[in-house]
Amino acid sequence: MLRRHLWMGFLSLGVGLVHAEHNASSKVSSTEPSATEVTRQAEQWQQQRLARLTAADGWLSLVGLDWLHQGDNRVGSAADNDIVLKVGPAHLGVISLAADGTAKIVLDENSGATIDGKTQHEARLIDDVQAGEKGKPTTVAFGTANFFVIERDGRKGLRIKDADAPTRKHFLGLDYYPIESSWRVVADWVPFDPPHKLEIGTVLGTIDKVDVPGKAVFQRDGHTFELLPYQEEPGGELFFVIADRTSGKETYGAARFLYAALPKDGKVVLDFNRAYNPPCAFTPYATCPLAPPENRLDIAVTAGEKKYRGSEH
Template sequence: MTCALLATALAACGGGSTGGDVAQATAETAPADPAFVADNEAWRVQRRERLLQPHGWASLIGLHWIELPAHYVGSGATSGIRLAKGPERMGLLQQQGGKVFLTPEPDAVLTVDGTPAKGRFELLPDISGTPTLVGFDEGKGQLGLVDRNGRKALRVSHAEAATLTGLGPLDYWPADPSWRIAARFVPHPAGKTIPIMDITSQQAPQPNPGAVEFEHGGNSYRIEALEGEEGGLFLVFADRTSGHDSYAAGRYLYTDAPAADGTVFVDFNRAYNPPCVFTDYATCPLPPPENRLDLAITAGEKKYVRPST
């Protein structure tokens, strides 16, 4: 399912018109102090810089699922896995014993984790912790293996991808301190998981350390959390702006680690669009049903409009 089709299908998750909720939020908005606004502006600059990295999310040019025991890989018409950019004949890809190997063509100039490729080598997937990265086109192109619940694919990026070189502007609601909320982390028993569907319709259990509970406008809300970075939390949610002013399939948000008393700050000003907004070749996790909120979160990143090509 493409991102565009999925966005259309999930537009209903945000409910109907958000006019009343937006009016209420506007009435509650307090003037933000200059330091708060400057801090959010710095975060937005960093957000764009990450997207503009040569092999960031906006640089993806292909996601090729590996269906057969062997595929020839390259940009040429005879390749079973045909790349949008790169050598006409890159090499032979083989699946053996649950592993994936690549044998480069003699005239293909490739690197493996920065070192010139010499003979057949194994591709370690992204979930291994030490994924193999294959470079081509003098480093402008990069290829790696992704594993989604046992299903494997080649993900390909290129520094000259049109989605990267033509990246459009990112739009945000005005920075609003009322959307930086002191919430409460409610831990789950150790080892608890939650089923998470991704944009390719693959579902897998993900660690679910607890939930975040908060209040806004006199009502209580709850978001089931996934594991974040350095003890923090990763929130995947949709709200009543989804499919209207924000991306239909939801947004993402990271928090710092909860304090000892369970307090955790959830700053919706830093809610951002998933990678599949910018490319059709990402495997974005989608909000579980528990995380579709009856609340218009008028903060953070708005819907991205891809520039016409």
């Protein structure tokens, strides 16, 4: 399931793409930003992107994704646990997963861990789906690390983060194509009523069906392209999961992500200078969506984030 992460922000997770750019001959209205302003905004966005990614609890801090089984799951860094953590106390506690999906934790008396910042012996674990878009899952913290429960396709797992993760401490930075105003595309928006269904695969091998509210249509190099987005929450931005001729070569092979503001006056702005890599480009512990066939562009989108130099996949 893709619901909110994708990506993630993924987590959380998203759909959408066909690439194009304004026709060189098309006129730019007086309300369109100048090339200098497009560059300034894109540079500001890149700085914010870097700050989110490298934050102590950002995607680079992921050190584990372990699935819970029904019943008791002993958790800790010692080898005799059911879930062996890369960091933390030898025996942190026991997570019990009921048949109805309810999870609770009972901490070991010597764990030194906290639950949502409080010292308590046991608590129910609210997962990311139960918490919803506005809430937060229950977080168990210990030292520089923490975990919370995620729900994916009916399965419950622990997403484990560590501020001292090697992927964060030895991060090699982000590489981008040069910013070009021509890659800020004003596309026509064609709404769907009712919304169309689109199947999105994930790195876990699962398939989700999402509602597509419409399509972005634009032209480039004499060809017409269409992008199919979905919304991760009602009224939220359009989320595109895209691939193109650079995928697997100059850019990450599975997909890149792109957000766009809601359509206005029948138009939607697609700034491909802000196309970026999903969490899976940096860590094997994320659950990212894959670009659907409908959003694989037969054109090289030489804009946005390039393949991560430190990626092993």
